[in-house]
Amino acid sequence: MPVNLLDFDAKGMEAWFAGLGEKPFRARQVLAWIHKRGAGEFAAMTDLAKDLRAKLEAKASIGLPEIVGDSTAADDTRKWLLKVDGANAVEAVFIPEAGRGTLCVSSQAGCTLDCAFCSTGKQGFNRNLTTAEIIGQLWLAEKLLGERTNAGSRARQGRHVSNVVFMGMGEPLLNLDAVIPALRLMLEDNAYGLSRRRVTVSTSGVIPGMDRLAAECPVALAVSLHAPNDALRDRLVPINRKYPIAQLLAACNRYLVHAPRDFITFEYVMLDGVNDSPTHARELVDIAARVRCKFNLIPFNPFQAVQGLGLHRSPQERIRRFAEVLQRAGLTTTTRKTRGEGIDAACGQLAGEVQDRTRRRGIPITEVRA
Ligand code: SF4
Numbered sequence: 544m545p546v547n548l549l550d551f552d553a554k555g556m557e558a559w560f561a562g563l564g565e566k567p568f569r570a571r572q573v574l575a576w577i578h579k580r581g582a583g584e585f586a587a588m589t590d591l592a593k594d595l596r597a598k599l600e601a602k603a604s605i606g607l608p609e610i611v612g613d614s615t616a617a618d619d620t621r622k623w624l625l626k627v628d629g630a631n632a633v634e635a636v637f638i639p640e641a642g643r644g645t646l647c648v649s650s651q652a653g654c655t656l657d658c659a660f661c662s663t664g665k666q667g668f669n670r671n672l673t674t675a676e677i678i679g680q681l682w683l684a685e686k687l688l689g690e691r692t693n694a695g696s697r698a699r700q701g702r703h704v705s706n707v708v709f710m711g712m713g714e715p716l717l718n719l720d721a722v723i724p725a726l727r728l729m730l731e732d733n734a735y736g737l738s739r740r741r742v743t744v745s746t747s748g749v750i751p752g753m754d755r756l757a758a759e760c761p762v763a764l765a766v767s768l769h770a771p772n773d774a775l776r777d778r779l780v781p782i783n784r785k786y787p788i789a790q791l792l793a794a795c796n797r798y799l800v801h802a803p804r805d806f807i808t809f810e811y812v813m814l815d816g817v818n819d820s821p822t823h824a825r826e827l828v829d830i831a832a833r834v835r836c837k838f839n840l841i842p843f844n845p846f847q848a849v850q851g852l853g854l855h856r857s858p859q860e861r862i863r864r865f866a867e868v869l870q871r872a873g874l875t876t877t878t879r880k881t882r883g884e885g886i887d888a889a890c891g892q893l894a895g896e897v898q899d900r901t902r903r904r905g906i907p908i909t910e911v912r913a
Contacts, residue, residue, distance in 0.1 A: 547606040548577060549675035549682070552724040553731050563598060571733055577605055578678075578734035581686050607679045608633070613687070620883030623683065627652060627676045631669050633712050635680040637688065637704070638882050644688070645706040648680045650722055651713025656747055658767070659779045660812055660843060660854055663712045671718040677725040681707060681735060704735075708743045710765070715744050716752025719759075726760045739763070739802075745810065750786045750794040761801040765808040765839070766791065770818050771826030779818065788830070795834045806875075807836045812843050813857035813865065824868035837875035840866055844881065 551559060553574055560570035572591065576582040585591070585599045611632060612624030621637045633649040652669040654661070681704060688703045707729055709715040715722045722744070728734045729742050744756060745765040753764070770776035776783040786794075795807045811827070813819050827838065843856040857865070862878055869876040 545602055545604040545606075547673075547675045548573065548603050549605060549607065549678055550673055550724070552674075552727040553733060554727075555724060563602070565595065565598075569595060573599070574731075575733050578682065578728060578731070579736075581682070583607065583686075606675055607683060608676055610683065610687075616883040618882055622883060623680075623687070625676075625680065625683070627672060633672065633676070633680075635684060635711060636883060637684055643705045644703055645708055646681060646684050646704045647708050647710045648677060649711030649713055650677060650709055650715040650718050654713050655717065656714055656780075656782050658747060658769075658781070660769075660814060671721060672713070674721045674724040674728075677721060678728050681729065685735075705737070706741045706743070707737065708745060708765070710743075710745045714747055714749060716746045716749040716756060719752055719755055723756070723760050726762055730760075730762070740805070743808070747780050747782050748786050748791045748794075749782065750790060753794045753798050757798045757801040761798065761805075763805060763808070764795075764798055764802070765810050766795065767812075768809040768827075768830075769812050771823050771830060775818060775823075779814075792830065792833050795836070799835055805835075807834055809836050809838050810841060811838055812841045813862050814843050815855040815857045815861075817854065819857040819861050819865055821864065821868055824865045827869060828872040828874065831869075831872070831874050838866075838869055838877070840876065840878045842879065842881050 546559065548556065548559075551574075553571070556570040556574050557567045560567065560573075569591070573588065576588045576591075582588055583605055585596050585603075585605075588596060591599075608625035608627050610623055611626045613621070615621045619639050621639075623635050623637075624632050625635060626632045631652040633652055635649060636647040638645045638647065649672065651671050653666050654663045655668040657664040684704055709722070726742060726744070729737050730739060739762050741763075743763040743765050745767060746753060747767045756762070756764070767780060768776070769779045770783075773783060773787045776788060783791075799805060799807065809827075809830075811818070830836075831838075840862055842859075842862060843854060845854070845856050866876045866878055
């Protein structure tokens, strides 16, 4: 079985090349060919010696997920459905905005955590993605967005990836063995060269994972808070029963020791009549006094209203008033624009459709077309 070179960060690549009897600079050359210059085959690596290319052909591969769906919403949000094996597909979403392009990547096929408002969580958990399957989402996005140049220079304007957020399917901190090498590739100058602050890992609050990420690769951290007290958060984000808010805030503060000029971004999905009252907002102000943070309010994407689970998006005026309470207390608060609704690419909707089709109707993933 050939080794998939997309599974290696820079150190891993050097170690594997050392095993082949090759010098570290060869590993760096190949890493740059794959990630900086977008080479998908060894034949394209024209400055490698022929015998090395032959060795690579025999022992290695550049194995990418297969694109089985590619759809673009009216607002230019683009979603790819990527088959990672015979039974699983994950999604990646590109969100273009003025001056930046954000790629939302998945880290697991499904999720174990079952947050009350989340489509992915409702589909159950299939498996962790590999490093290759995670970084492959960025590799493919760069290629498909057509912004990579053969000279290896990457423009920083127009439609290409300037930011990555781990907010697709899965809880990234439950898959850190694969996520950390992928993060290192994103930050690596010889690969994607993104700055630490342009890569955000979003967690529902897996505290041991937060501590490990802080120690090994402290990128920007977003925490899916969604409720200002334990009683409500236990219901909305069940992992809160294991890691309640006080422990979560302590973990946030430990994280910030490793990222001293950062903030924690608290994500807060606005659910009509559930967590959106002025009292809830004032409770958040108390939380904010305990950690350096900002808030991102997310209008709920009401896919579950259809499924009868009784959750609905807060009215716009209530969201505005909620934000006002936070802002009056001096807290940086943004309200996320809802993007990609026409293609089920908004927060909490990733892969719901795919998993439903593959499981309930037994249609092979290859037949799913956006
Ligand atoms: S919100 Fe995130 S952690 Fe919660 S079930 Fe969905 S994918 Fe998992």
